[in-house]
Amino acid sequence: MEKKSHFDVIIVGGSYAGLSAAMALGRSLRNVLVIDSGLPCNRFTPHSHNFITHDGSIPKDITDRARSQVLAYSTVAFCSGRVISAHRATDGYSIQVEEGTLYTARKLVLATGVRDLLPDIPGFAESWGKSLIHCPYCHGYEFREKKTGIIVNGEKALHLASLVNNLTDNVTILTNGKADFSEEQTAKLISHGIGIEQEKVVSIEQVNGNIHGVTLTDGRTLDFEALYAAPSFEQHSGIYSDLGCELTESGHIKVDQFQQTTVSGVFACGDCSGMLRSVAYAVATGNIAGAMVNHQMVQDDF
Known part of the structure; x- marks a missing residue:
């Protein structure tokens, strides 16, 4: 990974939604850091279905292929680690990883998923x-x-x-x-x-x-x-609270039709922000989030 600490966008969560957002942003030449803890919610499932071109695939195989395609874009970097805090910074937002590294970015995308309470x-x-x-x-x-x-x-x-x-x-x-x-x-x-x-x-x-x-x-x-x-669930990461993002009554991060949270500059996608828990939904909302983050930065700079 390129040794830098400031990015255009940091995406917390590197499964389907986060990687989808990263691809949209990488194709827009944005400097992006994807941080992932390696604990996707569907890791217990042997096969994934109802996602065209990948019906019946092993979930990890889909993620591995997606990651290799996303990282082919030179402006996208990947970090394995668990984010423990997120805060507003003078130039955007700061993200701290468990091992101690602090990263900053203009915009954030939360693709952190949920944790089932079995x-x-x-x-x-x-x-x-x-x-x-x-x-x-x-x-x-x-x-x-x-x-x-x-x-x-x-x-x-x-x-x-x-x-x-x-x-x-x-x-x-x-x-x-x-x-x-x-x-x-x-x-x-x-x-x-x-x-x-x-x-x-x-x-x-x-x-x-x-x-x-x-x-x-x-x-x-x-x-x-x-x-x-239909077991209950909780947000997989608490950083939405650090940032002041509101939750819906169902416990999801509240977003608008463009995946913007209630905090300016912070977007959310995948099952942390909606009740439809499927690969197709995660990819779709990630793509929207990535496009709208880029759109917001264009509007900020143009």
Whole structure:
């Protein structure tokens, strides 16, 4: 990496969204530093889907190829490390990496992702991203026509069930406690042949991440080949708070249609700033962020 400390743009996060932003900026001859900790949210998933030209690819293979293409642009540099703080500086913003180096830039792009907060259920973490999945669009096709459970309650369960019901007619909602459905919602689920199980989940039975059942508090084990879940999450990095960026009610970094945060000169992209968690969405928002950062600098200088 070129030995310099000041850049036009620093991008925190070097997965799909961050690299997409870096490519747009590199093609605009901007001096860019991408800083990445090497802990992408989808590292537990063996295959990535629903992204044209890369359907079924290993997630890391997509990232590695993207990085090699982005770094072919001579004005883009890459730093492996974890950012621990970010602050306003006289010439823009300053970023400190864990090992102590301080970098500055005119503009920032936060592509920091989110961290899933997995429940303390034996077998959950081992299956997460393999046969215990979050998105019918990303992984549902691979589990079509399989016996499927949905470990979610209330409105989220209803939403997921409607999508999964299109892929298999063998669906059971595991509410993990008292069901939170109205009479109308319950009737709709029953009319579609979707079961409702209110006993709490004790453990997920799996081998190497491949689910074969769920054990409940009453001792029963229900057979499943796939499970969906919607665990809570948190921002993977807290530097948005250092900068004063607002969050949405859902916990994402608040951005406008151009990926600008509530702080001037700071942009955000990927799943840290939106609920659609897919490679295609990350790449699209990264591309927008990169283009709009360049546009803002052009307007500043022209």
